[in-house]
Amino acid sequence: MDYASFCGELNEDIQERKFLVLAAKCSIEYWGRSRSVIGAGDRLIIYKPDSTLLIHSPEGFKPTNWMSSPTDTIAEAGEGFFTLHSQRTKSPYEEMKIRVEHVHDYKCYCGMRDGGKLELTHTERDMQDYLAENMHLISKDFRLKAREYRTPLGFIDLYGKLNGKYCAVELKVERAGLPAALQIKRYKEWLEEHVKADAEAILVATSITPNAKKLLEKNRIHFKKFDIKTIKRPSKRLNTLDKWIDG
Secondary structure: OOHHHHHHHHHHHHHOOOEEEEEEEEEEEEEOOOEEEEEEEEEEEEEOOOOOEEEEOOOOOOOOEEEOOOEEEEEEEOOOOEEEEEEEOOOOOOEEEEEEEEEEEEEEEOOOOOOOOOOOOOOHHHHHHHHHHOHHHOOOOEEEEEEEEEEOOEEEEEEEEEOOEEEEEEEEOOOEOHHHHHHHHHHHHHHHHHHOOOOEEEEEEOOEOHHHHHHHHHOOOEEEEOOHHHOOOOOOOOOOOOOOOOO
């Protein structure tokens, strides 16, 4: 395959915001939510018109890795391969390089539209609002300091103190799996490094997978089950505190 010509076609399709599906043998490097390297394998690369980028392996329903919109993505030809290089254009920082060694198939579609709307009964924002007003449901000893607390890793849903220690709380309106467990683990590690002291962390969700629960227990992170049906109506919005003074 002439990768220089193919990259030219691919970049035009990306520029025109087409829906792209590429079946290829590739390896992946990623920086952002974590640092990861995945060796060569057959995968499905999907680029959406909103610039979302997903990579799926032949097994399972979750993507191997992904970049959420907005991103800048470009194809760059090499000797016997080409690279898809993608970076998020807004924080948090994320970057991915996909080295493609062989193209099995490539399809692109233009003008795709989805007019259907997903009707949600409750969102994580509703859950955050409700728990911010009813902190005893997390712990009677939790003292809220801020919501959507900014960190280099993302935004901590609820941030405060528990038993005299700084505490990060991650909320999930659905069953929590490994990604949620890894996220709260990273928040706890960042918090301990930031304040130079032990910190607490709590994952609140409707339920949790066995492997995610095992990871929490290994890292001394609490899990709190929350019944989403407890929320009868959207609670009053509270102002986000960008900065707070420790009392």
